[in-house]
Amino acid sequence: MTKDNVQESTVQKERSMVLQKQLIGDYYDSLGRAHEEGKRVVSTFVPGNLTELLRSFDLLPILPEINALQSGMRKLSANFIAEAEKHGHSEDVCTYVKCDIGMLKLGNVGPTGVKLPNPDLLLLSYTGCFTFLKWFELLRQEYQCPVAMLHVPYLANGRIEPHHVDYVVQQLRTEVIPKLEQVSGRRYDEARLSEMLALSAKAEDDFVWVLESAKNEPSPIDAYFGGVYYIGPIFTAFRGTSEGVEYYRVLREEIAERIKLGLGPVTPEGTMERQRYRLVVEGPPNWTSFREFWKMFYDEGAVIVASSYTKVGGLYDRGFRHDPNRPLESLAEYCLGCYTNLGLPARVDLLERYIREYRADGFMINSVKSCNSFSVGQLLMLRQLEQRTGVPGGFIESDLVDPRYFSPANIKNRIESYLQMLEQRRTAGVTA
Amino acid sequence: MNPELEQILSRAQTLYEDVDYKAVAEWKSCAPGRRAIGYMPIYVPRELIHAAGMLPVGIFGGGDRLEIIRGDAYFQSYICHIPRSTIELAISGRLDMLDGMLFPSICDVIRNLSGMWTMLFPGRYVRYVDLPQNYDARVGGEFWRRELTAMRADMARLAGGEISDQNLRNSIRIYNQNRRAIRELYQARSESPWLFPIAQVYAVLRAGSVLPPEEHTTMVRRYLEVASQGSTLPEDRSRVVLTGMFCEQPPLALLITLERAGCWIVDDDLLLGFRWFTGEVPEGGDAIENLAQAYLTQSVATASCYAPDGQRGRWLVDAVRQNHADGVIFCAPSFCDPALLEQPMLVAALEREHIPHTQFKYSEDTGQFAVIREQAGTFSDSIRLWSEA
Numbered sequence: 001m002t003k004d005n006v007q008e009s010t011v012q013k014e015r016s017m018v019l020q021k022q023l024i025g026d027y028y029d030s031l032g033r034a035h036e037e038g039k040r041v042v043s044t045f046v047p048g049n050l051t052e053l054l055r056s057f058d059l060l061p062i063l064p065e066i067n068a069l070q071s072g073m074r075k076l077s078a079n080f081i082a083e084a085e086k087h088g089h090s091e092d093v094c095t096y097v098k099c100d101i102g103m104l105k106l107g108n109v110g111p112t113g114v115k116l117p118n119p120d121l122l123l124l125s126y127t128g129c130f131t132f133l134k135w136f137e138l139l140r141q142e143y144q145c146p147v148a149m150l151h152v153p154y155l156a157n158g159r160i161e162p163h164h165v166d167y168v169v170q171q172l173r174t175e176v177i178p179k180l181e182q183v184s185g186r187r188y189d190e191a192r193l194s195e196m197l198a199l200s201a202k203a204e205d206d207f208v209w210v211l212e213s214a215k216n217e218p219s220p221i222d223a224y225f226g227g228v229y230y231i232g233p234i235f236t237a238f239r240g241t242s243e244g245v246e247y248y249r250v251l252r253e254e255i256a257e258r259i260k261l262g263l264g265p266v267t268p269e270g271t272m273e274r275q276r277y278r279l280v281v282e283g284p285p286n287w288t289s290f291r292e293f294w295k296m297f298y299d300e301g302a303v304i305v306a307s308s309y310t311k312v313g314g315l316y317d318r319g320f321r322h323d324p325n326r327p328l329e330s331l332a333e334y335c336l337g338c339y340t341n342l343g344l345p346a347r348v349d350l351l352e353r354y355i356r357e358y359r360a361d362g363f364m365i366n367s368v369k370s371c372n373s374f375s376v377g378q379l380l381m382l383r384q385l386e387q388r389t390g391v392p393g394g395f396i397e398s399d400l401v402d403p404r405y406f407s408p409a410n411i412k413n414r415i416e417s418y419l420q421m422l423e424q425r426r427t428a429g430v431t432a
Numbered sequence: 433m434n435p436e437l438e439q440i441l442s443r444a445q446t447l448y449e450d451v452d453y454k455a456v457a458e459w460k461s462c463a464p465g466r467r468a469i470g471y472m473p474i475y476v477p478r479e480l481i482h483a484a485g486m487l488p489v490g491i492f493g494g495g496d497r498l499e500i501i502r503g504d505a506y507f508q509s510y511i512c513h514i515p516r517s518t519i520e521l522a523i524s525g526r527l528d529m530l531d532g533m534l535f536p537s538i539c540d541v542i543r544n545l546s547g548m549w550t551m552l553f554p555g556r557y558v559r560y561v562d563l564p565q566n567y568d569a570r571v572g573g574e575f576w577r578r579e580l581t582a583m584r585a586d587m588a589r590l591a592g593g594e595i596s597d598q599n600l601r602n603s604i605r606i607y608n609q610n611r612r613a614i615r616e617l618y619q620a621r622s623e624s625p626w627l628f629p630i631a632q633v634y635a636v637l638r639a640g641s642v643l644p645p646e647e648h649t650t651m652v653r654r655y656l657e658v659a660s661q662g663s664t665l666p667e668d669r670s671r672v673v674l675t676g677m678f679c680e681q682p683p684l685a686l687l688i689t690l691e692r693a694g695c696w697i698v699d700d701d702l703l704l705g706f707r708w709f710t711g712e713v714p715e716g717g718d719a720i721e722n723l724a725q726a727y728l729t730q731s732v733a734t735a736s737c738y739a740p741d742g743q744r745g746r747w748l749v750d751a752v753r754q755n756h757a758d759g760v761i762f763c764a765p766s767f768c769d770p771a772l773l774e775q776p777m778l779v780a781a782l783e784r785e786h787i788p789h790t791q792f793k794y795s796e797d798t799g800q801f802a803v804i805r806e807q808a809g810t811f812s813d814s815i816r817l818w819s820e821a
Contacts, residue, residue: 088779090772092510092793097773126565126738130540133565133738134773140742141777149565149738151572154537156546156560167566167575174571343560344547369510372769376515376544379506384551397508 005274005301014266016251020232023247025112027237032114034060040183043119043139046313048127048152048335050176052196052240052322057184061237062119064135068099070111072287072401080106081402094131094370095402097138104142118143121183123176127152128312128340129373148179152335158346160336168332194324196240197331201321206248207234208316213255214305215358220258222265222272224281224304225294235313239322267298276301277422280354282308282347282381283366283374288403296415306354308347311339318350344377348384355389362422364394364415369405392425394418437658440651444635447642448684451498451521455642456489457529467591469557470527471534472518472542473679474736475705476561477723479713480584482645483603484591489530490641492703493517496683496797506548512767513795514680515545522553532557532590538679538736539770557590559583565738567728577724584720600719608712610645613652615707618699620656622755625671625696627662630687637703638681670812671757674700675748675778676764676771678734680796689801690761694812698755701734708732735770744774745781752787758815761808762791788815 013021034041041060044050054061071077080102081095087105089098103109110116124136124147140147150171153164177188210230214223221227230251238244258264264272268291279297281304286293297304314320315337323330339347355363365382367375382393396414399405433441447455460466468487471478478488494500494517503520521527533556535546546560562579566572588595614637621628636655640648674690678701690697713726731737733747752760760782764771775791782789790811792804 088776090775092767093769093772124738130537130543130736131769131773134735134770137739137742137744138773138777141744141780147740147742149740151565151738153562153575154543154560156550156562163575163578167571170571170574171566174568175566343550344544345550347547348551367508369508372511372540372544375508376511376541377506377548379508380548380551 005272005298014254016247016254017229019247019250020229023233023238023243028110028112028114031060031062031110031116035117040120041117042121042123042180042183043136044123045125045127045129045132046235047129047338047340048125048150049235049239049313050123050125050150050331050335051237052193052200053172053176053180053331054123055240056189056193056196057180057186059180059184062116063236064100064139065096066236067103067110067116068096068401069287071099071103073290074111075288075403076103076111077288077401078403094135095400096370097131097135099401100135101138101142104139119145121145121179122147124149125152125335126150127335128154128338128342129371131373146179146183148176150176150335152341154343155336155341155346156343158342158349160333164336165329165332168335169328172328172331190327193327197322197327198324199242199245200239201323203234203239203244203248204314204316204321206252207231209252210248210255211306211310211317213259216259217278217359218262218264218275219278219303219305220255220263220265222267222294222298222304223310224285224307225267225290225297226265227304227307227310228285231310231313265303267294269295269298272298272301272303274301275303277361277419278303278305278359280304280306280351280358280360280363281366282351282363282378284309284312284368284371284400285366286368286398286406287401288399289406289408292408293398293406293411296412300416300419302415302419305358305360308339308351311350314338315350340373344381348381348388351381351385352388355385355391360391361426362392362394362418364396364418367395367397369397369399370402371400392418392421434658434661436654437662440655440658441632441635444632444639444651444655447639448635449497451494452526453489453529453642456487459487459644460529465592467531468529469532469534469587469590470530472536472538472545473703473705474536474538474734475563475708475731476534476536477580477583478645479600479603479607479719479723480580480587480595482606483584483595483600484587484593486531486587486591487644490703490705491518491521491527491533492638492641492681493796494521495681496685496799498797500797510767512541512680512765513797514765515541517796518545519548519552522549530556532559532586534559534561536561537563539768541769542679557586559586563727563737567740569725569728573724573728576727577720580720580723597719601715604713604719604722605715606645606649608715610640610649610652611707611709612712613649613656614640617652617656618707620660622698624660624666625698626664626666627659630691630697631684632659634684634687634702637706640703640706668816669694669696670759670815671696671698671755672812673698673748673751673755673757673760674702674763675760676762676768676775677702678704678736678771680765680768682763682765682794683796683798686763686794686798686801686804689805690808693805693808694816695761695808698757699751704732704734735774744777748778749781749785749787752782752785758819759788759790759811761811762789764791764793766793766795788819
C-alpha cells in the first residue's frame, strides 16, 4: 500500500517499541509468577497511582484499567463485558469495570495469556473518577482482600491548596503505608522511595521532551495515538525504575533523530508523510478498533499534536516532577494534579493552551460512553474552546472497550466532514 | 378527606409542581436582602446556609413537569436526566433567584456539572462540596472541618454578615427537629403504610426543598398527626423497600403506579439528604466539630459513600428486617453510576438472606408505566402467593 500520507517502506519497529513490548511482556510474566516467587501484588488505578511507593515495598502493581484496554485491543473485551452483564452488571455503566469483572469471572487470564494473581491488597486511589470507588468495592467482594482507601480531593478550581496536600499525606501515613507494611512485611523506607522518585523525575524530563516535540512542524510524533504508547511505562508499573528511565532515553533519541530528518510519526502502516491538519484531542481513545480509528486520521493527513488523555496519569508538561526531597508531599501533588481531577474550567484552560502552543488547526473531542468523568461537560467545553480560540471543534462518540459502541462508518464520516470543513476554511482564508 | 389534610396536601402538591420556584421568590420578597442558596442531592450541610439567614433550596431537577428545550444540547445521550433539566431550569432563568449553588460529591456527573455552572454563569457563587471518604476524625474529619469552616465563611460573606456560634447551634437544633419529624413520619408509614400513601409522603417531604425548615417541620408534623387519624383499611399488599432513587427523583406517577400494582412502600431512599443523619447532631459546644463528627459517624449508608467495613448491602438487609418488608425493588435512574454500580453488591447481600427483589430503571420524565406496573404487580403477587412466609 502506498497512500500519499503514509510511506510504507519505513514500517519497522523502532528500538523503543521493541523495548516497550519487552517491558510489558516481562511485567505480565512477573505478575504470573509473583505468588509462586513469594511476591505480593497490589491492584491500583492509573490516575494518582503510587507506583514508586509500592515498588519501595517490593510490591508489584496490577492495573485493571490497563488489563481492560489491553483486552480491548486484543478483541477480548466483548466477551468479558457480556460475562459481567450476565452477572447483573448494568449495560449503562463503565465498560472497563465490566471488562475487568468479566475477565475475573472467566478465570482471570490477562491479556497476554498469563493468569493474573489475586491481589493481596486493593489500593483505591480515588482520583478524578467516582467509578473507581465502586469498582474496588466490587473487587473486594470478589477477592475478599483488604482495601487501602486514598481519597484525593477534587480540584474544582484547578489549584492545589496546602490543605489538600496535608489531607493526602495524612492518608498516606495513616491508611496507605501501614497497609503496605502489613501486606509486604517490610517497613516503610523513605530513602528507598526517594531514590525511586529521582529516577521518576529523570524519566519525566525525557517524557515531557517527547510530548513537546509535537510543537515541531512537521510533528515527529502523534501525541494521541502514538502518545498512548509513550505514556505506557510512565503511567503504569515503570515509574521509578531504571528500565523506565532507559525507555524514555531511547525514545527521546529516536524522536530527536526524526526531527533531524524531518520525519513524521510512525503509524501502523509506516511513516506519516504529509501533515495537512494539526489537531488537539480531548478524551480517551477507543481501544477495540484502535488501529482503524487511528487510520481514519492519518489517512486524511491529520496528526494529533497534543491530547488530554496523555495527561490522565499526570500533568508533567505543566511542570510537575516527582521530588525526591519531598517524597510523600510530591506523591500527594501528583495524585491531585492528574487531568481528570481538575475542574472543567481548568481543563478548558489547558486545552486552550494546547491549541495555541501547538498551533493546532482544530480540536476533536472523542466522547466515550463509559467515562462520565471525562465526558460530562464536553459539549460545553467544545463551545467554550471555539469561542476562546476561534478554532473549530469536532465531536465524535465511541467507547473504551465495548465494541458495540464503535460505529466505524459514522465516526469516519464525522471525521472526514470535519476535516473537509477545516480545508474549506483554509481555502477561504479563515483563520483563528 | 379531612379538610386540614386536604389543605396540607394541596400546599405540598403546589410546591412540588412549581418549577418556577415561586415559593422561594416569595420568601425572598418578604424582607429586603434575603438570599437563597441552591444545592443538589444528596447531602450538604444546610445548617450553614440557614445560620446565615439564607434559604437552602433543594434543586432536584425538573421531573416530568419541565419541557427540555436547551438542556439536551449540553449532554450526550448516555448521561442521566437530572443534569439536563437542571441546566434547563438555569438557562431558562428559573434559578435566577438563587444567590449561589452547592454541588456535593455524589458522582462524576454532578461534579462536572459544578464546573459547567462556573463556566455558564460567571460571577455566580458555585461550590463543589467534597465530602470526605476517609472517616478517621484526625484525617477525613480534619479535612471536613476545614471545608465546613470555609463554607461557613462563604455563606457569611454571601449573606453580608457573620455566622455566630449561637446561630449555628440554633440551626443545628432546627434541622434536628426537622430530621426527627421526618424519621417519625417514616416510622409511622412503615407501621401503617395504608394511612400514608407514597404520593402524599413524597409531596410533603419534597416541600422541604423550598420551605424554611421550621415551616417544613410544622407541615410534616401536622401531616403526620392528621393522616394518622385516617380510616383507610389495610389491604393485602406486599411490603417493599425502594432503593436507588437518592439523586434523580422518579415522577410521582411512577411511585403511585407501584402502590397500585400491589406494593406498600415501607422504606425508600428518596430525598435521602433530608434524613442524612441517623441520630441527633449535638446542639451544644463546637458546632462545626459537631457537624463534622455527625458526618463521620452518623451518616446513612448510600452508594456515593465509601464503605470501609466492606459490608455493602448490610443497611439494605437491615432496612428490610426493621420494616418487616417482604422484598426490595431496585428502582434506579438510567445511567446512574452510583446506583447501578452498587446494585450487584446489594443483590448479592439480599440473595444471601433469601430476600426477593426485582429491578427496573426510570428517568425523571418517564411517562409510560404499563411495563413497570406489570413488573411490580407480578413481583408483589409472587411474594404474596408463593413466599414461604
